[in-house]
Every structure is written in structure tokens, then in C-alpha cells.
Amino acid sequence: GRLPVCSSQVIEEAEVGHSRLVMVAEFDREALLEESGNISSEAIWRTTEIRSLKPNWTSFRDARLIEDRDAQLLIRFQREPLHTQGALMSEDSQAFCLAFLTILKNVNNEESMQYLLTTLDELMKDSRDVAKLFKQMVGSRMDPFSVLTDLMSKPDDLVAARACNVVVHFINAGLVPTENSVRSLMDFVRTETQRDSKHKKFCFLAILSVLQALLRDHERRIVFYEAKGLHMLIPLLKNHNGNTQLIYQVCHCIWLLSYTNEIKPRLADMQIAAILTHILKQVQKEKVVRMILGTFVNLISEGEMVNVLSVCGAHRLLENMKQRTWNDEDINSDMDTLLEKVSLNVETRSNFDDYSKEILSGELEWTPMHRSIAFWDKNVHKFLEKDMTVLKTLLEYIKPGTSVENKTIAIALHDVGEFVRAHPSGKALVTKHGAKPYIMHHLTSHDQSVNKEALLCVQKLMCH
The missing domain is CATH 1.25.10.10 (Leucine-rich Repeat Variant)
Structure with missing residues (x-):
């Protein structure tokens, strides 16, 4: 393969030198719009609405869920427009990262979670440098991957999806989750994707994007x-x-x-x-x-x-x-x-074993073997082996009332005709197994390919 296998390091686009890896692990919102019909991006993510929220940070301080310093940092942060919030964070990155993670871990308030996750997602989407600020917290008591994994399990699909997006930003920025975090993330993805449709489509796809980043x-x-x-x-x-x-x-x-x-x-x-x-x-x-x-x-x-x-x-x-x-x-x-x-x-x-596998699998395609005269002339006697299982299977496919696709019927009719043409006893064996009426039945098929192959099969029966 073209992708170098680099143990314990994230494969970056520059390493691959291959256009297909450009941002492939990012959550594809344009594609989501395409999948969602008339649902607009703003309708799904409510970015403007959520960014206009004003969580009461001091109330969380008064409830002793966060320190006063955290509350003051968040108040200051909230006053800044989005395009300057990243720069503000970098002025005292450890304090801001700790404040964000503390809120997200300790405060079970939907408004504050939505505001912080939406803001972080939007900031990191514009600049990986914001995600890199959290690198210093990996492995600490406020490990960002651990905090975000817990949020991914929240019943609010918007919180869960934004948390997934932020995790993907972390990985794309080169943050390396601990072994425990990797297992927790994979367990979460596996559990959520195997459930019945608990999540809305955009959230389900966001969960899957975490797996893309991890892999x-x-x-x-x-x-x-x-x-x-x-x-x-x-x-x-x-x-x-x-x-x-x-x-x-x-x-x-x-x-x-x-x-x-x-x-x-x-x-x-x-x-x-x-x-x-x-x-x-x-x-x-x-x-x-x-x-x-x-x-x-x-x-x-x-x-x-x-x-x-x-x-x-x-x-x-x-x-x-x-x-x-x-x-x-x-x-x-x-x-x-x-x-x-x-x-x-x-x-x-082009051997008979391959042909047999295809016929017995029920997944018939117009593979080259079907139309190869050399294949039929070389292998036709093998249709009599193993109690003629392959021939009987073909005849079963053309039996009226059998629940198979028209393409399967057409290919089976073609192959029965080739068997009749290539085998000295082909006509007698097909007649013995009562397949003539089956073939005649398909002459009146409304499917063009079935009708055509039935007519050709009848012609071969008449000529041999």
C-alpha cells in the first residue's frame, strides 16, 4: 500500500503525499447537508443561537463547582468575538484549558456545555493551534480525552456530536490519547453504533468520525x-x-x-x-x-x-x-x-472452482467465465461431478416462482444454454431434470435480459 505504517503516531497528510487523505478524518458538514435534504447547517448545529447564550459562570462558582478564577476567565472569554477568542486562550493556555475542562467535567448544565463545546469546535475548525493548547492536559486529572468521552454519552445529541468533533480536532492536531482513553473511545463507538437508531443522523456520523480519526x-x-x-x-x-x-x-x-x-x-x-x-x-x-x-x-x-x-x-x-x-x-x-x-x-x-463458488454463493455476476467459450469447452464435464450440484443450482434459479433477481435468472439461463451447447448430453440432462418448461416460461418475461437469454437458451436446445 501507499500509506506508510507508522507505529504509535498519527498518519498525517504530508506523510502520505496522497490527495485522498486531505481532511478525511474531519467531520464532513457539507456532505451532511447533502444527506439531510433541506436541513441547513444552522438548523442542525444552531451555532449562532448557541454562541449567543450567556451562561451564568458566577452561579457555578457560587455553587462551588468551579473556582472564582475560572469564572472570571470564562466571563472574559465570553465577551470576546470568536475571531479573537483563540488568541486570548493562548495568552494563558493552561488556565483557560483547565477552566474549560473543569466546567465540562463538573457542571451538568446543558447551556454551558453547548456553549463551550460549540465554541471550541468552531475555534478548532479554524485553527489546529487551539486544539494543541490542550496537549499539556493529556494524562492529567483533567485529561481532555477522558472529559470529552464522558460528554459523548450525554443524551443531548448536540452535546454528544460537538464532543465527538472536538475529540477529532484533538487527534488531528497531534494530541495522543492514553491507552485507557483509546479503549474507552473505541468501546463507546462500538456500543453506540451497534444500538438501534438512538441518535439523530448527524450525531451518529459524528460518533463514527471519532473512529476514523483513531484508525x-x-x-x-x-x-x-x-x-x-x-x-x-x-x-x-x-x-x-x-x-x-x-x-x-x-x-x-x-x-x-x-x-x-x-x-x-x-x-x-x-x-x-x-x-x-x-x-x-x-x-x-x-x-x-x-x-x-x-x-x-x-x-x-x-x-x-x-x-x-x-x-x-x-x-x-x-x-x-x-x-x-x-x-x-x-x-x-x-x-x-x-x-x-x-x-x-x-x-x-478462469477455473471451475471459482465458477462453482459464484454459482453456489447466489451472487451471480456477468464475470468473464460465463461468456468464455474456452471455459465452457474445458470445464463442461465437471458439471456432472458432486451429484451435479452446480447444474441443479442453475436449474433452481430459473424455476418459476423462485425468489431471485432478474439478473441471476438471466445469467442462469445463459449458462444452462452453454451447458446444452458444450456437453454431448446437455440437452438430455436438462430435459431429464424437467427444466424445459422453466426455460419456456421465461420467454414471456417482462425483463429484457431474461427474455433474451431464454430465447437463446431455447435456440440451443433446438439445435443440439
Whole structure:
């Protein structure tokens, strides 16, 4: 892969020299707007409204929740406009950071939490220097990661989401959470993403962005994997409900995992490849395409991955994708790399075992084997092996009333026709298994591809 594995350090954009890592771990608000239809940024985040709040800092002092010095600092801070608040913090960074963290930890007041988290999020979004001021607090009794992790569990989605954003800012600024903090953050993300839709969409995506930031570090990727993190990600891809931003963020996590040698063998399997290939067919967003192709490139030399991609129909898919114009250079480069590898594999490894796996998986695609005369002439006798399981499965797919996609029926009809053409007893065997009426039934199909393949199959039955 192109991403250097740097143990115990955050992978920065400059290290990678690759356009796809630019701000990838930042919370993507523009994409969120896109996902949210008519919901505006201000409607979601209420920044102006919350910034105009005037929490009563002295009341918290009077309740002995904070010191007088903290209250005076916060009053002074609140009087400043946003564009000068960062500079004010840097004048006495330790005092301001301690005051903020003390409030966030000790004061269970929604207004004050929303005000401080919103302000910190906005300040850090404009300048990483603000986030770096908190570095001196890491590992102390007021550890910023520990304080923010607790806030991420608050029932107020806005507080939880802003807390997630601030954690991401900390990591992007180079703050390194302690081992305990890493485990707490990962446990939180895993728990929250596996629950039923407790959070609003913007909060759920903010929680996922914390995982994206954490996985930029090699050691944390190992920790995540060993904690069965993939079991969390795969269901999210299966049940994305068309949420492009969710798909992107999960694919970005998998892409990051694909840079770790210890994890690559688990990623290079049929299930993940089939899911990602299916998403490529459905989603045209370049950032999603970029992540999936980048993952495939990282895994292409791993084990049987190139063979797995062939079985999943990647060859035809990539050829179709090449016909489109892509603005992202990484996409074009990765397509060329993958096409070269997969095309060579199709030529050298179109074998019956691969074909059988595809047919028995139920995930039929127009892989090159189906249309290869050489494949059929070489392998047709193998359809009689193992009690003709593969042939019987094809016939089951074309049986009227079977709940399968039209594409599966069309491919199965094509293959039954090829079996009839290539095998001396093909017609007799298909007739013996009562498949003729099945084929005739599909001549009246309203699906064009099914109708076409049924007609060709009938012609082969008549001619052989």
C-alpha cells in the first residue's frame, strides 16, 4: 500500500503525499447537508443561537463547582468575538484549558456545555493551534480525552456530536490519547453504533468520525481489529439505507485498516469484497469510489484477493467504470492497477472452482467465465461431478416462482444454454431434470435480459 505504517503516531497528510487523505478524518458538514435534504447547517448545529447564550459562570462558582478564577476567565472569554477568542486562550493556555475542562467535567448544565463545546469546535475548525493548547492536559486529572468521552454519552445529541468533533480536532492536531482513553473511545463507538437508531443522523456520523480519526494510527488499528471491530463495520455497510456519508465513513475506516499487514488477510475475503463491489455498482460519489478502489489496491496482492474480485464481477465493473470521466486522479490510477491485475487473473485462472463458488454463493455476476467459450469447452464435464450440484443450482434459479433477481435468472439461463451447447448430453440432462418448461416460461418475461437469454437458451436446445 501507499500509506506508510507508522507505529504509535498519527498518519498525517504530508506523510502520505496522497490527495485522498486531505481532511478525511474531519467531520464532513457539507456532505451532511447533502444527506439531510433541506436541513441547513444552522438548523442542525444552531451555532449562532448557541454562541449567543450567556451562561451564568458566577452561579457555578457560587455553587462551588468551579473556582472564582475560572469564572472570571470564562466571563472574559465570553465577551470576546470568536475571531479573537483563540488568541486570548493562548495568552494563558493552561488556565483557560483547565477552566474549560473543569466546567465540562463538573457542571451538568446543558447551556454551558453547548456553549463551550460549540465554541471550541468552531475555534478548532479554524485553527489546529487551539486544539494543541490542550496537549499539556493529556494524562492529567483533567485529561481532555477522558472529559470529552464522558460528554459523548450525554443524551443531548448536540452535546454528544460537538464532543465527538472536538475529540477529532484533538487527534488531528497531534494530541495522543492514553491507552485507557483509546479503549474507552473505541468501546463507546462500538456500543453506540451497534444500538438501534438512538441518535439523530448527524450525531451518529459524528460518533463514527471519532473512529476514523483513531484508525489513522497503526497500533490503534490493531486494537480495534482485536476487539472484533470488523463485526461492527460490516453490518453498517449492509444496512446503510442509501446514506452516502455513512457509506463513505465506514469505507474510509476499512481503507485505513487495509494498511495494516496483520489485518489484510481478514479483509481479503469474499464477503467484504462482495459488499464493496456491490456498493461500487450503486454509489457514484467519487469519495466513496476512491475509498473502495484504494482498499482493493491495498489488498490486491493479498492471498486470493485478485481471484475473489474476479468472482465478484470486478472485471466487467471496472471496464464499465473506465467509460466514465472521473475528476479524481486516484480513481483513474487505481482502476488501471486493478484492471491490469484482474484481467491477467481472468486469462490465467478462469477455473471451475471459482465458477462453482459464484454459482453456489447466489451472487451471480456477468464475470468473464460465463461468456468464455474456452471455459465452457474445458470445464463442461465437471458439471456432472458432486451429484451435479452446480447444474441443479442453475436449474433452481430459473424455476418459476423462485425468489431471485432478474439478473441471476438471466445469467442462469445463459449458462444452462452453454451447458446444452458444450456437453454431448446437455440437452438430455436438462430435459431429464424437467427444466424445459422453466426455460419456456421465461420467454414471456417482462425483463429484457431474461427474455433474451431464454430465447437463446431455447435456440440451443433446438439445435443440439
